[in-house]
Amino acid sequence: MRALVVYESMFGNTAAVANAVAEGLAGAFEVTLADVRERPPVAGVDLLVVGAPTHAFGLSRPSTRADAGKQGEVRAGARETGIREYLDAASPLAGLPVAAFDTRMDTRFPTGSAARKALRRLHGLGGQPVVPAEDFRVGGMTGPLVAGEIERARRWARKVADRHTSSAA
Numbered sequence: 762m763r764a765l766v767v768y769e770s771m772f773g774n775t776a777a778v779a780n781a782v783a784e785g786l787a788g789a790f791e792v793t794l795a796d797v798r799e800r801p802p803v804a805g806v807d808l809l810v811v812g813a814p815t816h817a818f819g820l821s822r823p824s825t826r827a828d829a830g831k832q833g834e835v836r837a838g839a840r841e842t843g844i845r846e847y848l849d850a851a852s853p854l855a856g857l858p859v860a861a862f863d864t865r866m867d868t869r870f871p872t873g874s875a876a877r878k879a880l881r882r883l884h885g886l887g888g889q890p891v892v893p894a895e896d897f898r899v900g901g902m903t904g905p906l907v908a909g910e911i912e913r914a915r916r917w918a919r920k921v922a923d924r925h926t927s928s929a930a
C-alpha cells in the first residue's frame with residue numbers, strides 16, 4: 762500500500778514533523794514524503810496525509826507566507842505555495858482515506874488549527890478522515906518544536922496506519 766505525506770513548512774518545524782510521520786507510516790506503507798512545492802500527484806495512493814503550519818488561525822495564504830519572511834529565515838521557495846493552494850487544485854478524492862496535522866504555538870490562548878481546516882477541505886473533496894486532525898506544538902513563531910513532539914508524531918502516524926488497516930479490513 763502507498764501513502765503520500767504532503768507538507769508545507771516555512772521554518773522547518775512542520776517539515777520535521779512530516780518526516781517523523783513518514784517514519785511512523787513506513788512499517789505499513791510505501792511512503793512518499795513531498796514538499797507541497799513539488800505538487801505531488803495523489804493518483805494511486807491508498808492514504809493521503811497533509812501537514813501545514815497554522816497561520817492566522819488556519820491555512821497559510823500568500824500574505825501570511827510573506828509575513829513569515831519578516832519573522833525569520835524561511836526555507837527556499839516556501840513562500841510560493843501552500844496546502845491551501847494544493848487542495849484548491851486537487852481532484853475529487855472519492856473515498857480516499859485522509860489525515861491532517863499542523864504545527865502551532867504552544868500557548869493557552871486560542872491558536873486556530875490549520876489541520877482542522879485542511880481536514881474539512883479533504884472531507885469536502887470526498888476524502889474519508891481516518892483520525893481527527895492533530896496538532897504539534899512549537900515554542901515560538903520560528904520554533905523549535907516542543908520536546909517530545911517528534912516521537913509523538915511517529916506514534917500518531919502509527920495510529921493512523923492502524924486505523925487505516927482496521928477500516929480497510
Ligand SMILES: Cc1cc2nc3c(=O)[nH]c(=O)nc-3n(C[C@H](O)[C@H](O)[C@H](O)COP(=O)(O)O)c2cc1C
Pocket residue numbers: 769770771772773774775776813814815816817818819825826828829832864865866867871872873899901902903904
Ligand atoms: C504569519 C504567521 C501567522 C501565524 N499565525 C498563527 C496562529 O494563528 N496560531 C498559531 O498557533 N500559530 C501561528 N503562527 C505560528 C506558526 O504556527 C509557526 O510559525 C509554525 O508552526 C512553524 O512551522 P514551520 O516551521 O513549519 O513554518 C503564525 C506564524 C506566522 C509566520
